[in-house]
Amino acid sequence: MASLTNHIQLFSAVLVSAAVLFGGYSNTARAAEETTAAIGPVFPVASDVRIAGDDKQTRFILDLDKKIPIRAFALADPYRVVVDLPQVTFRLDSGAGTAARGLIKAFRYGLVMPGGSRIVFDLNGPAKIKSAYALDPANGQPARLVVELESVDRATFDQALAADGRSELRPAIETTAVVTRAAAPNSAPDTRPVVVIDPGHGGIDNGTQAGTETEKSLVLSFGLALRDRIEKAGKYRVVMTRTDDTFIPLNDRVKIGRNQSAALFVSIHADALPRGEGDAQGATIYTLSDRASDAEAERLADSENKADAIGGVNLTEEPTDVADILIDLAQRETRTFSNHLARLLVGEMKNTARMHKHPLKSAGFRVLKAPDVPSVLIELGYVSNKADLQQLVSESWRSKTVGAIAQAIDAFFARRVVSAVPAN
The missing domain is CATH 2.60.40.3500 (Immunoglobulin-like)
Structure with missing residues (x-):
């Protein structure tokens, strides 16, 4: 994709050169520039x-x-x-x-x-x-x-x-975009806990789909609403893995959490049962486990873990997990925190959202594998279920459920702060 960047830069340079050759910046050229800036670039x-x-x-x-x-x-x-x-x-x-x-x-x-x-x-x-x-x-x-x-x-x-001699076959994403609010100039370092919100799928990867409604759009809207609710309280710094319809490889999503020293990673998704496999409904909270809690959890993890293949990422180049005793100890502690958050989420969300009959599950989701970042994956519901889909597109339901998740996050951090203070 470096050649693509060169093409774009060359094209921009040609436009600037043409403006200079033909009499500098005329009023017409300036008006065209202002119009383009206002409406955004025009793509092929x-x-x-x-x-x-x-x-x-x-x-x-x-x-x-x-x-x-x-x-x-x-x-x-x-x-x-x-x-x-x-x-x-x-x-x-x-x-x-x-x-x-x-x-x-x-x-x-x-x-x-x-x-x-x-x-x-x-x-x-x-x-x-x-x-x-x-x-x-x-x-x-x-x-x-x-x-x-x-x-x-x-x-x-x-x-x-x-x-072909290509040493790098993954998408040419030079650096993964970390989307967060800009700090004011000369402001003090932001020491608030970092919460990463990860709307699943995006770009070339639609996720599940029901008619014209795609999972990638539904979870992005929900993730942005959750970001706004958390930021409004001012207690945490929020980082988004994506804020638009862009594909982000799974490993890069995990890197965002680790590079930002995240205190919490919340991945947002919506499930769907394959056609002919019956019906299911309700929200589910997943945590990481080497062994899936049931066949449905294993199916979902297998499906979600194929996102990189859908986007054309070469999975053979993913780094292998480091089998180190310190990593193992960190993962155990992290999973304890993740499981605690999952239980808090179920406790809060059951008051605003329909929950799955077995709302707490676990499986080997690659996006949850940061060894030092407590992580959960929230399946908001099933787009294959009409009642769930009706909720997923409802702003009223979204607002109530976002509030419930924000309350669970508050309770999670309150418990960690209390446990970190030594007894007299």
Whole structure:
């Protein structure tokens, strides 16, 4: 993505140079600049998509309103092809990406970082990128992005992967954005406890979905409301893992908590049962455990832990856990605090929200694995349940439930402060 940044910087420099060459900043140029600043940048628009071919060769075509630079590469286990491009406004049909054709099982698209979008193809088997290019508009046809795939065996696929020589296959997010309120100039250090709020999914990763309602949007709205409620009290400093529709890899979410020396990490999600597996309802609070508390908890953890694969992150490059006795001791203490918070959350939320029949569960969620940060994952409800979904989109319900969570956080810190004061 460094090349993408260079393209954007070069494009900006060209615009400035053009303004100087053609008479400096004219009134028209200045007015255009002010308008752009007011409405935000105008991104290229993707308007249509087509897939052609068979299980030997498959071509993907995306119509755009302008030519853009692209970068394509393959990933294994599972087989995927990733196309990185500048930030694009996707105006495709709602069902785009769900139908299989040729070598492409399905594809998804969306934002992976500010200024950068991504398309990820799930493949039916090993395939090489025969070509990937962008075309200028010509003969009444729009600009196009074209990716041509060709079926190969595993050995050929591995050779192509090695020949690519790419030492870093994760999304080109140079530094993970930490979203917090700016401190006043020359102000004293903020020593308040740090609470990290982590709205799940985002960008290319929609999470669960019911009609037009996506988990990533529902939990972002809830997370922002929770941030505002906590900040209003002024007791804690709040850090968000995301404040917009951006994809954040799981490991980077954990790093945000650790880098900020967080006293608490709260991940917000909404569940859904797979079609044909019955119905379930109510909120659930999850804590970390090596062994899932039940089959449903294990299913959910497996699903949530695939977020990086959905976004095109190469999971083989994730660091292995350090098996150290000090880490183990820290994790035990952290899990004790996490379990305490989970019980407080259930106690408060049951007064405002419908709770699952077994509201306290545990499983191996990667996003909860910081060894020194008490962490919980709140599943607000099931988007697959009509009654739960009706609550999830209700501002009244959101306000009451946000208040309950804020009260539980207050009770959690009050208990820790009291326990930290030695008895006379």
